[in-house]
Amino acid sequence: MTDNLSDHRDPAMIAALAGGWVADAASLGLHWLYDSKRILEVGGQSPEFLAPKAEYFVGGFGYFAHEGKRSGDISHYGAATGVLTQSLLANGGRLDIRDYQRRFRGFFGPGGQWQGYIDNPTRITLNNLDAIERSAIEQAQSATKVPLTDKQKRLLVQKVLPYTRHLSGQQLADPVRKAIGLTYQEADIQEAGVHLAQTIDRNLLPASGADDMQLPAISKLPPLVACYHGSDALMEAMETAVRATNHNDDAVAWARCATRLLDQLFSGETLSSALDTATPEAPAPDNLEKARMGSRMDGPGAGDTFGRTCYLHEAMPVIFHILSHARSYTEAVRANIQCGGDSCGRAWIIGPAMAAIHGIGGERGVPLSWLARVTNAAAILSDIEILVKGRQKG
Structure with a gap:
């Protein structure tokens, strides 16, 4: 979708996206341990890629959420980023919000592939998607002009729902008509079913997210920014992607800041320039300026000052502090883990940013190991x- 641009930045974007996955997996073992002193006791100076264990959280404040995960596994943030990545791949690098919502619901919902912790925005988004679908069904049934019995209405809904969850618009007509034809041969009932499916489809809303301003709003953004x-x-x-899971104005504003930062780095701008450009987009730019001050890295100190939780107004200043002071990808990832709290969520901006700058390998890039x-x-x-190489063709 950017065929007017040179592809010379593709390697940086590939490195950046890889850097997000690595930073997330590296942080999982001590994710949501809020006690920096305990993190140092457990992980020392190399706290990355520890297998999640409940014993790490003994003697320190935190929440052990990743029972059964192993070293190298990704968090629910990485899983959600993977869902958006697969949707972008399936649509030529273009955001198809309905496809994204379907995949999100299918992956995290009942019977889906995800096994692990589900955060509050995801849980509420799944509930909202169900509620939006129920409302769309009610609207479609009330608009049906063919006289149908209650039994016929129920059966038609059962027939069309699998298709409204995978298809849209004119794509619905033929498969819905055939599915209904297995039970009802009457043309008017088949057409009523097609009308029902298409009306449901029109009333499914893109802004399905929770009223929430936590890190899931921005953690999934790197592949979208690349495309x-x-x-x-x-x-x-x-904004469309963010509101699908975080329907909140502050979340969108912080996401605009994160998006601007990554887009600048993907263009080859210096880190200082990218931070300067992104800062005015934030709801609290003064905190971002404050986070960049000082001459040395202090991940735990940044957590003490700004907070370690999942909320964006805490996480983004910590991210800006670490980016401003880290001299390498490894140093940034370790400082993020040592800060404590929601290290996996912050990893999805810190990792891609540092990898976009320093690449893969060498003294400062993402370690090959x-x-x-x-x-x-x-x-x-x-x-x-x-995804990155195909973006110019999308």
């Missing part, structure tokens, strides 16, 4: 390459 890099449609696509430690690394990296 829309250099496009005038970037901010519109970002860390890449190899991510579960399903080969498949993840293959998807990243296909």
Whole structure:
């Protein structure tokens, strides 16, 4: 979708997306342990890629959420980023919000692939998607002009729902008609079913997210920014994606800040310039300026000053502090873990930003050995390459 741009920045974007997955997996073992002193006791100076264990949380304040996960696994943040990545891959790098919502619901909902912790925004989003669908069904049934019995209405809903969850618009007509034809041969009932399906489809809402301003709003953004890099449609696509899971104005504002930061770095701007450009987009720019001050890295100190929880007004200043003071990808990831709290959520901006600057390998880039430690690394990296290289054709 950006065929007017050179592809010379593709390697930086590929490195950036890989850097997000690595930073998330590296942080999982001590995720949501809020006690920096305890983190130092457990992880020392190299706290990355620890297997999650409940014993780490003994003697320190925190919440152990990742029972059964292993070293190299990703958090629910990474899982959600993967859902958006798969949707973008399926749509040529374009955000199809209905496809994204379907995949999100299918992955995290009952019978889905995800096994692990589900955060509050995800839980509420799933409930909202169910409620939106029920409302759309009621509106469609009330608009049906063919006289139907209650039994026929129920059966038609059962027939059409599997298709409204996977298809849209004119795509619905033929498969819905055939499905209804297995039970009802009458043409008017079949057409009523098609009308029902298409009316449901029109009344499904894109803004399905929780009224929530936590890190899930921005953690999924790197692949979207890569696909829309250099496009005038970037901010519109970002807001649509954010409101699908976090329907909150402050969340969108913080996401605008994060998006601007990544887009600038993907363009090859210096870190200082990218931070300068992103800061005015934030709801609390003064805190971001404050976070950049000082001459040394202090991840735990940043957590003490701004907060360690999942809320964006706490997380973004910590992110800006670490980015402003880290000299390498490794240093940034370790400082993020040592800060404590929601390290996995913050990792999805810190990791891509540092990898966009320093690349993969060498003294400052993403360590090759860390890449190899991510579960399903080969498949993840293959998807990243296909997504970035295919963005100009989308």
